[in-house]
Amino acid sequence: xxxxxxxxxxxxxxxxxxxxxxxxxxxxxxxxxxxxxxxxxxxxxxxxxxxxxxxxxxxxxxxxxxxxxxxxxxxxxxxxxxxxxxxxxxxxxxxxxxxxxxxxxxxxxxxxxxxxxxxxxxxxxxxxxxxxxxxxxxxxxxxxxxxxxxxxxxxxxxxxxxxxxxxxxxxxxxxxxxxxxxxxxxxxxxxxxxxxxxxxxxxxxxxxxxxxxxxxxxxxxxxxxxxxxxxxxxxxxxxxxxxxxxxx
Ligand code: IPE
Ligand code: IPE
Ligand code: MG
Numbered sequence: 001x002x003x004x005x006x007x008x009x010x011x012x013x014x015x016x017x018x019x020x021x022x023x024x025x026x027x028x029x030x031x032x033x034x035x036x037x038x039x040x041x042x043x044x045x046x047x048x049x050x051x052x053x054x055x056x057x058x059x060x061x062x063x064x065x066x067x068x069x070x071x072x073x074x075x076x077x078x079x080x081x082x083x084x085x086x087x088x089x090x091x092x093x094x095x096x097x098x099x100x101x102x103x104x105x106x107x108x109x110x111x112x113x114x115x116x117x118x119x120x121x122x123x124x125x126x127x128x129x130x131x132x133x134x135x136x137x138x139x140x141x142x143x144x145x146x147x148x149x150x151x152x153x154x155x156x157x158x159x160x161x162x163x164x165x166x167x168x169x170x171x172x173x174x175x176x177x178x179x180x181x182x183x184x185x186x187x188x189x190x191x192x193x194x195x196x197x198x199x200x201x202x203x204x205x206x207x208x209x210x211x212x213x214x215x216x217x218x219x220x221x222x223x224x225x226x227x228x229x230x231x232x233x234x235x236x237x238x239x240x241x242x243x244x245x246x247x248x
Contacts, residue, residue: 019238020234020235020238021237021238022065022066022067022234023067023190023191023192023234023237024067024068024069024188024191025067025068025069025070025071025187025188025189025190025191025192026062026067026069026070026071026190026191026192026193026194026230026233027070027071027072027073027190027192027193027194027205027206027209027210027213028058028070028071028072028073028193028194028195028196029073029193029194029195029196029197029202029203029205030051030054030055030072030073030074030196030222031073031195031196031197031199031203031221031222032047032051032196032197032198032220032221032222032223032224033047033048033050033051033221033222033223034047035047035197035221036050036051036221036222036223036224037050044086044089045085045086045089045090047223048086048089048090048093049089049093050223051222051223052093052096052097053223054222054223054224054225054226055072055074055097056097057226057227058070058225058227058230059072059110059142059144060108061227061230062142062230063108063110063141063142067142068142068143069142069143069144069145069187069188069190070142070143070144070145071115071144071145071147071184071190071206072144072145072146072147073147073150073203073205074090074094074146074147074148074150075090075094075116075147075148075149075150076147076149076150076151076203076204076205077116077117077149077150077151077153077154077204078151078203078204080120080149091121091122091125094125094146094148095124095125095128098125098128098129098132099128101132101136102128102131102132102135105132105135105136105139108139108141109139109140109141110136110139110141110142110143110144111136111137111139111140111141111142111143111144112132112133112136112143112144112146113133113143113144113145113146113183114129114133114145114146114147114148115145115146115147115148115150115155115183115184116147116148116149116150116151116154116183117149117150117154117158118148118149120149121148121149129148143187145183145184145187147205150183150205151204152202152204152205152206152207152208153204153207154204155182155183155207155208156182156207156208158181159178159179159181159182159208160178160181162181163177163178163181166181179208182208182209184206184208184209189209189210189211189212189213190206190209190210190213191213191214191237192213192214192215192216192233192234192237193205193206193210193213193214193215193216194216194217194218194230194233195215195216195217195218196217196218196219196220196221196222196224196225196229197219197220197221197222198217198218198219198221199217200217212242212244214237214240214242216233216236216237218232218233
Protein backbone atom coordinates (compact mmCIF):
# COMPACT_ATOMS: atom_id res chain seq x y z
CA UNK A 1 0.00 0.00 0.00
CA UNK A 2 1.30 3.45 -0.85
CA UNK A 3 1.97 5.51 2.24
CA UNK A 4 0.03 8.74 2.22
CA UNK A 5 0.43 11.80 4.42
CA UNK A 6 -1.89 11.89 7.38
CA UNK A 7 -5.11 13.82 7.22
CA UNK A 8 -6.20 16.29 9.81
CA UNK A 9 -8.39 14.77 12.51
CA UNK A 10 -10.17 16.27 15.50
CA UNK A 11 -11.18 13.47 17.79
CA UNK A 12 -10.01 11.68 20.87
CA UNK A 13 -6.85 9.58 20.96
CA UNK A 14 -5.61 7.50 19.37
CA UNK A 15 -5.73 9.45 16.17
CA UNK A 16 -5.36 7.51 12.95
CA UNK A 17 -5.27 8.29 9.27
CA UNK A 18 -7.23 5.12 8.73
CA UNK A 19 -4.13 2.99 8.49
CA UNK A 20 -1.78 4.38 11.10
CA UNK A 21 -2.08 5.38 14.71
CA UNK A 22 -0.67 8.82 15.41
CA UNK A 23 1.48 8.74 18.55
CA UNK A 24 -0.01 11.02 21.21
CA UNK A 25 3.39 12.23 22.30
CA UNK A 26 6.42 12.55 20.02
CA UNK A 27 9.82 13.64 21.32
CA UNK A 28 12.52 14.91 19.00
CA UNK A 29 16.26 15.33 19.43
CA UNK A 30 16.94 18.08 16.90
CA UNK A 31 20.50 17.08 16.02
CA UNK A 32 22.75 17.68 13.04
CA UNK A 33 22.55 21.44 12.55
CA UNK A 34 26.31 21.96 12.76
CA UNK A 35 27.14 19.25 10.22
CA UNK A 36 24.44 20.53 7.88
CA UNK A 37 26.12 23.95 7.93
CA UNK A 38 29.65 22.56 7.62
CA UNK A 39 28.69 20.62 4.49
CA UNK A 40 27.64 23.90 2.93
CA UNK A 41 30.70 25.81 4.09
CA UNK A 42 28.49 27.89 6.39
CA UNK A 43 28.99 28.82 10.05
CA UNK A 44 27.31 26.54 12.60
CA UNK A 45 24.88 29.33 13.47
CA UNK A 46 23.45 29.06 9.93
CA UNK A 47 22.70 25.42 10.69
CA UNK A 48 20.84 26.41 13.84
CA UNK A 49 18.83 28.99 11.88
CA UNK A 50 17.90 26.33 9.32
CA UNK A 51 17.06 23.97 12.18
CA UNK A 52 14.72 26.55 13.68
CA UNK A 53 12.82 26.70 10.36
CA UNK A 54 12.54 22.93 10.35
CA UNK A 55 11.17 23.04 13.86
CA UNK A 56 8.43 25.48 12.75
CA UNK A 57 7.44 23.22 9.86
CA UNK A 58 7.48 20.00 11.85
CA UNK A 59 5.56 21.49 14.78
CA UNK A 60 2.87 22.74 12.40
CA UNK A 61 2.67 19.34 10.77
CA UNK A 62 2.38 17.59 14.14
CA UNK A 63 -0.53 19.84 14.96
CA UNK A 64 -2.20 19.08 11.63
CA UNK A 65 -2.03 15.32 12.03
CA UNK A 66 -3.28 15.38 15.61
CA UNK A 67 -0.15 14.83 17.71
CA UNK A 68 -1.11 16.05 21.19
CA UNK A 69 2.33 16.59 22.69
CA UNK A 70 5.58 17.40 20.94
CA UNK A 71 8.71 17.64 23.09
CA UNK A 72 11.84 18.98 21.41
CA UNK A 73 15.41 19.07 22.65
CA UNK A 74 16.73 22.52 21.79
CA UNK A 75 19.66 23.01 24.18
CA UNK A 76 21.11 20.57 26.68
CA UNK A 77 22.81 21.15 30.03
CA UNK A 78 25.97 19.98 28.23
CA UNK A 79 25.66 22.39 25.30
CA UNK A 80 27.20 25.24 27.36
CA UNK A 81 30.54 23.60 26.47
CA UNK A 82 30.18 25.10 22.99
CA UNK A 83 31.86 28.36 21.94
CA UNK A 84 30.06 31.41 23.39
CA UNK A 85 29.15 32.79 19.97
CA UNK A 86 27.37 29.55 19.06
CA UNK A 87 25.49 29.51 22.38
CA UNK A 88 24.58 33.17 21.81
CA UNK A 89 23.28 32.41 18.32
CA UNK A 90 21.05 29.62 19.64
CA UNK A 91 19.65 31.85 22.40
CA UNK A 92 18.94 34.60 19.86
CA UNK A 93 17.06 32.18 17.63
CA UNK A 94 15.02 31.09 20.60
CA UNK A 95 14.21 34.68 21.42
CA UNK A 96 13.17 35.38 17.85
CA UNK A 97 10.97 32.30 17.79
CA UNK A 98 9.26 33.29 21.03
CA UNK A 99 8.54 36.82 19.86
CA UNK A 100 7.04 35.49 16.68
CA UNK A 101 5.15 32.70 18.47
CA UNK A 102 3.42 35.09 20.87
CA UNK A 103 2.09 37.03 17.86
CA UNK A 104 0.66 33.96 16.17
CA UNK A 105 -0.47 32.01 19.19
CA UNK A 106 -4.06 33.08 19.10
CA UNK A 107 -4.34 31.70 15.58
CA UNK A 108 -2.29 28.55 16.07
CA UNK A 109 -3.69 27.64 19.50
CA UNK A 110 -0.35 26.05 20.38
CA UNK A 111 0.39 25.62 24.05
CA UNK A 112 4.07 26.23 24.69
CA UNK A 113 5.91 24.90 27.73
CA UNK A 114 9.58 24.96 28.66
CA UNK A 115 11.46 22.13 30.33
CA UNK A 116 14.84 22.88 31.84
CA UNK A 117 16.71 25.02 34.32
CA UNK A 118 15.77 28.46 33.06
CA UNK A 119 17.70 30.26 35.83
CA UNK A 120 20.81 30.16 33.64
CA UNK A 121 19.14 32.10 30.81
CA UNK A 122 19.19 35.88 30.39
CA UNK A 123 16.53 37.92 32.18
CA UNK A 124 15.04 38.95 28.85
CA UNK A 125 14.69 35.41 27.59
CA UNK A 126 13.26 34.22 30.89
CA UNK A 127 10.66 36.98 30.84
CA UNK A 128 9.69 36.07 27.28
CA UNK A 129 9.36 32.41 28.24
CA UNK A 130 7.22 33.33 31.22
CA UNK A 131 4.91 35.50 29.10
CA UNK A 132 4.65 32.90 26.36
CA UNK A 133 3.74 30.15 28.79
CA UNK A 134 1.17 32.35 30.42
CA UNK A 135 -0.47 33.52 27.20
CA UNK A 136 -0.57 30.05 25.69
CA UNK A 137 -1.74 28.21 28.81
CA UNK A 138 -5.36 28.43 27.71
CA UNK A 139 -4.80 26.95 24.26
CA UNK A 140 -5.84 23.42 23.57
CA UNK A 141 -4.13 22.63 20.26
CA UNK A 142 -0.86 20.68 20.29
CA UNK A 143 1.29 21.20 23.39
CA UNK A 144 4.88 21.89 22.44
CA UNK A 145 7.46 21.40 25.18
CA UNK A 146 10.78 23.05 24.38
CA UNK A 147 13.72 21.68 26.36
CA UNK A 148 16.25 24.42 27.05
CA UNK A 149 19.17 23.97 29.42
CA UNK A 150 17.58 20.59 29.90
CA UNK A 151 19.28 17.41 31.10
CA UNK A 152 17.53 14.20 32.10
CA UNK A 153 19.79 13.72 35.11
CA UNK A 154 19.41 17.33 36.15
CA UNK A 155 15.65 16.93 35.97
CA UNK A 156 15.71 13.84 38.21
CA UNK A 157 17.95 15.54 40.78
CA UNK A 158 15.69 18.58 40.73
CA UNK A 159 12.64 16.39 41.28
CA UNK A 160 14.37 14.73 44.24
CA UNK A 161 15.12 18.13 45.78
CA UNK A 162 11.55 19.27 45.24
CA UNK A 163 10.28 16.08 46.77
CA UNK A 164 12.40 16.70 49.86
CA UNK A 165 11.17 20.30 50.12
CA UNK A 166 7.55 20.01 49.17
CA UNK A 167 6.17 16.52 49.56
CA UNK A 168 3.68 16.22 52.42
CA UNK A 169 4.95 14.55 55.56
CA UNK A 170 4.50 10.82 55.26
CA UNK A 171 3.68 11.01 51.54
CA UNK A 172 4.49 7.77 49.79
CA UNK A 173 7.32 7.94 47.28
CA UNK A 174 6.08 6.18 44.16
CA UNK A 175 6.83 6.50 40.46
CA UNK A 176 3.64 8.48 40.12
CA UNK A 177 4.15 10.83 43.05
CA UNK A 178 7.81 11.41 42.12
CA UNK A 179 6.86 11.94 38.47
CA UNK A 180 4.70 14.81 39.68
CA UNK A 181 7.91 16.75 40.36
CA UNK A 182 9.25 16.32 36.83
CA UNK A 183 8.90 19.05 34.23
CA UNK A 184 6.57 16.65 32.46
CA UNK A 185 4.11 16.36 35.36
CA UNK A 186 0.65 15.57 34.03
CA UNK A 187 1.89 14.78 30.51
CA UNK A 188 1.94 11.18 29.23
CA UNK A 189 5.35 9.67 28.49
CA UNK A 190 6.56 9.98 24.89
CA UNK A 191 5.38 7.15 22.68
CA UNK A 192 8.07 7.80 20.12
CA UNK A 193 11.51 9.42 20.41
CA UNK A 194 13.05 10.45 17.10
CA UNK A 195 16.72 11.31 16.69
CA UNK A 196 17.85 12.68 13.33
CA UNK A 197 21.54 13.36 12.72
CA UNK A 198 22.86 9.80 12.69
CA UNK A 199 23.89 9.42 16.34
CA UNK A 200 22.42 6.47 18.23
CA UNK A 201 22.35 7.78 21.75
CA UNK A 202 19.97 9.64 24.01
CA UNK A 203 22.38 12.40 25.12
CA UNK A 204 20.67 12.96 28.47
CA UNK A 205 17.19 13.44 26.99
CA UNK A 206 14.05 12.42 28.93
CA UNK A 207 15.82 9.70 30.91
CA UNK A 208 12.83 9.22 33.19
CA UNK A 209 10.03 9.60 30.65
CA UNK A 210 11.48 7.52 27.81
CA UNK A 211 11.56 4.30 29.84
CA UNK A 212 9.25 2.60 27.36
CA UNK A 213 9.34 4.92 24.35
CA UNK A 214 9.92 3.51 20.91
CA UNK A 215 13.16 4.87 19.46
CA UNK A 216 13.65 5.92 15.84
CA UNK A 217 16.98 7.01 14.41
CA UNK A 218 17.67 8.50 11.01
CA UNK A 219 20.83 9.80 9.32
CA UNK A 220 18.94 12.79 7.94
CA UNK A 221 20.34 15.94 9.52
CA UNK A 222 17.76 17.97 11.43
CA UNK A 223 17.59 20.93 8.98
CA UNK A 224 16.78 18.43 6.20
CA UNK A 225 14.10 16.67 8.24
CA UNK A 226 10.67 16.96 6.59
CA UNK A 227 7.06 16.06 7.37
CA UNK A 228 7.59 13.05 5.05
CA UNK A 229 10.39 11.90 7.35
CA UNK A 230 8.01 12.20 10.25
CA UNK A 231 5.49 10.08 8.33
CA UNK A 232 8.22 7.44 7.93
CA UNK A 233 8.95 7.48 11.65
CA UNK A 234 5.25 7.14 12.45
CA UNK A 235 4.95 4.29 10.02
CA UNK A 236 7.89 2.55 11.70
CA UNK A 237 6.29 3.20 15.07
CA UNK A 238 3.15 1.46 13.86
CA UNK A 239 5.15 -1.63 13.01
CA UNK A 240 6.49 -1.91 16.57
CA UNK A 241 5.02 -4.27 19.13
CA UNK A 242 4.84 -2.43 22.44
CA UNK A 243 4.91 -4.97 25.22
CA UNK A 244 5.91 -2.89 28.28
CA UNK A 245 7.52 -5.97 29.71
CA UNK A 246 4.49 -8.16 29.24
CA UNK A 247 3.59 -10.77 26.65
CA UNK A 248 1.12 -10.35 23.83
C1 IPE B 1 21.77 20.19 17.37
O1 IPE B 1 22.68 20.29 16.32
C2 IPE B 1 21.50 21.53 18.01
C3 IPE B 1 22.03 21.67 19.37
C4 IPE B 1 22.66 20.76 20.03
C5 IPE B 1 21.85 22.94 20.02
P1 IPE B 1 24.25 20.25 16.59
O2 IPE B 1 24.71 21.65 16.75
O3 IPE B 1 24.58 19.33 17.67
O4 IPE B 1 24.74 19.69 15.20
P2 IPE B 1 25.92 18.66 14.98
O5 IPE B 1 25.57 17.43 15.77
O6 IPE B 1 27.16 19.31 15.46
O7 IPE B 1 25.91 18.41 13.51
C1 IPE C 1 21.75 16.63 21.74
O1 IPE C 1 22.63 16.89 20.72
C2 IPE C 1 21.21 17.92 22.29
C3 IPE C 1 20.29 18.63 21.41
C4 IPE C 1 19.91 18.26 20.23
C5 IPE C 1 19.79 19.87 21.94
P1 IPE C 1 24.20 17.01 20.96
O2 IPE C 1 24.80 17.28 19.63
O3 IPE C 1 24.47 17.98 22.04
O4 IPE C 1 24.56 15.55 21.48
P2 IPE C 1 25.94 14.78 21.46
O5 IPE C 1 26.99 15.72 21.99
O6 IPE C 1 26.21 14.39 20.05
O7 IPE C 1 25.71 13.59 22.33
MG1 MG D 1 24.99 17.32 17.71
